[in-house]
Amino acid sequence: MSPVCKPSLPEAVYSADSVRAIDRYLIDKRGVDGFELMQAAAKAAFRRLVTLWPQPQPLVVLCGAGNNGGDGYLVAANARRHGLEVVCVAVAPTEKLSGDARSAFEKARADGVGIVDAHREPEANVRAHLAQARVVVDAMLGTGVTGAPREPFAGVIRQLNAAGKPVLAIDLPSGLNATTGAAAGEVVRAEATVTFIGVKAGLYTGEGAAACGHIVFEALGAGCAGQESGESPLAVLSPWSRCREWLPVRPANAHKGLFGHVLVVAGDKGFGGAGIMAAEAAARTGAGLVSLATRPEHVTAALARCPSLMVRGVTHGSELPGLLHKADVVVCGPGIGQSAWGQQMLQQVVASGKPRVLDADALNILAGRAPVPASNHVLTPHPGEAARLLGCTVSDVESDRVAAAIRLQKQWQGIVLLKGAGTVVATGRGIPGIIPGGNPGMATGGMGDVLSGILGALLGQMPDAEPAVIASAALHLTAADQAGQAKGCMGLLPTDVIDAIPAILARAERSDNDDNRGE
Known part of the structure; x- marks a missing residue:
């Protein structure tokens, strides 16, 4: 069973270079002894x-040659002093150790820790140690390593992943790029990761979202060292626990006109469910009014699923302006296809000038055209759509998701929400946001349609688009996680996520009421 921990994480997340600079600041400017800092990290990890x-x-x-390996040797020393059976496998030759890492190695050896040099051991012996382990600590490669791990590290990582043992990664899983979240080669799959000094952006996006497991942050007394050192965060971490505080409190005399009229334009022939799910998600997220413009053959199904919707069957783009005129926010793209019908729908939506969420085939249609930047649209591409919009490959997008979102925003303006493992939101007005959460059950058709509906609803209720978009992503991921916990991931459906939304919003409302309750 996976461990359960509820980390308290700061908002700012940094590049690997920035965290190393903060670490250097602590040593050079605050006078913190480097070895004492390593000992503090090891004690926290233990x-x-x-x-x-x-x-x-x-x-x-498993220990490497740098400071990450030094942390590992000191974790082992802590374990030995507490009477635990422990062995260190030196994946890098111990004669290469220097500085604080050498001091850590000497301390572990002095405390009676058994140290096995993998370079002098047959591969079968290393495999045997892993097979006998109850838990494995990964202290092989730290933040200074980029690119694919070389041998013998790559081989040991393969053996470790194949062993199926729970792993605690020190600072980050070996093989992961701490800045981008990419993995150019083998990467450790950890049950939990304890990270120090500053939170690394790569732990929350790309491969990091899958490799790190539960993430725990230990500041080691760094406090405001990030600000003091002048290092700027790469992104801001925005979980639902923070975003829910941004939701507006509804007055006692509220009426539907206060909470926005969302128009969903979606659902060409054979894709009616996309529009229905987007519209229902908007209704469940508190939109005052929700209209759905879809193919006529989908009207009955939409009303049967959610009778509170105002559903209009449309066959031509000329029928849309009257509906657009009444809307405050437009969601366009789910299931519209790329035929003449879908292109007409998108043309009318863009021409209206209304604030809009563009998803799915709306993005694919845009990708075939010259960029037409707009300040009031929200683009919600998955990596494949992002690659088409940028004219690059999916691998290019996934190799640095934060950079890809920034490029998209510069090219298309508005707000870009890059979906995938570790959602990224880029606004062009400040530091990008990374929204943690999500699970493998979301890898099914229709999840993006639900997000589009949530976005439409919160854009219609919140005065500032940036927090509305970030909160929408956080709500979507939280609903998916709660639905996944209740129903499992393999059979998770987008409608399960919609069904989870009201309870999450209800808890946020109760929290607001508790905070505002008088004596």
Whole structure:
């Protein structure tokens, strides 16, 4: 069973270079001894280890040659002093150790930790140590390593992943790019990651979202060192626990006109469900009015699913302006296809000048045209759509998701919400947002349609588009996680996510009421 921990995380997340600069600032400007800082990191990691796995022995610690390896040797020393059975596997030759890492190695050896040099051991012996382990600590490669791990690290990572043992990664899983979240080669799959000094952006997006497991942050007394050192965050972490505070409180005399009229333009022939799900998601997220413009053959199904919708069957773009005139926000793209019907719908939506969410085939249609930047649209591409909009490959997008979102925003303006593992929101007005959460059950058709409906609803209720978009992504991911916990991931449906939304919003409302309740 996976460990359960509820980390308290700061908002700012940094590049690997920035975290190293903050670490250097602590040592050079605050006068913190480097080895003492390493000891503090190891003690914090060991505390987390025994919290997550109270009986972690036999414990195997895989150590590299840098400071990450030094952390590992000191974790092993802590374990030995507490009477645990522990062995260090030196993946890098111990004679290459220097500085604080050498001091950590000497301390572990002095404390009686058994150290196995993988370079002098047959591969089968390393595999045997992993097979016997109850828990493995990954302290092989730190933030200074980029590119694919070389041998023997790549081979040990493969053995570790194949062993199926729970892993605690120190600072980050070996093989992961701490800045971008990309993995150019083998990467450790950890149950939990304890990270220090500053939170690394790559832990929350791309491969990091899959490799890190539960993430725990230990500041090690750094406090405001990030600000003091002058290092700028790469992104801001925005979980639902923060975003829910941005939702407007509804007055006692509220009426539907206060909460926006969302028009969903979606659902060509054979794709009626996309528009229905987007419209229902908007209704469940508190939109005052929701209209759906779709193919006539989908009208009955839409009303049967959600009778509160105002549904209009449209066969030509000329029928849309009257509906657009009444809307405050327009959602366009789910299931519209790229035929003449879908192109007419998108043309009318763009011509209206209304604030709009463009998703799915609306993005694919735009990708075939010269960019027409607009300040009041929200683009919600998945990596494939992002690649088409940028004229690059999906691998290019996934190699640095934050950079890809920034490029999209510069090219198309408005707000860009890059979907995928570790959602990124770029606004052009400040630091991008990374929204944590989500699960493998979301890898099914229709999840993006639900997000589009949520976006339409919150854009219609919140005065500022940026927090509305970030909160929408956070709500969507939280609803998916709660639905996944209740129903599992393999059979998760987009409608399960819609069904989870009201309870999440209800808890946010109760929290607001508790905060505002008088004596």
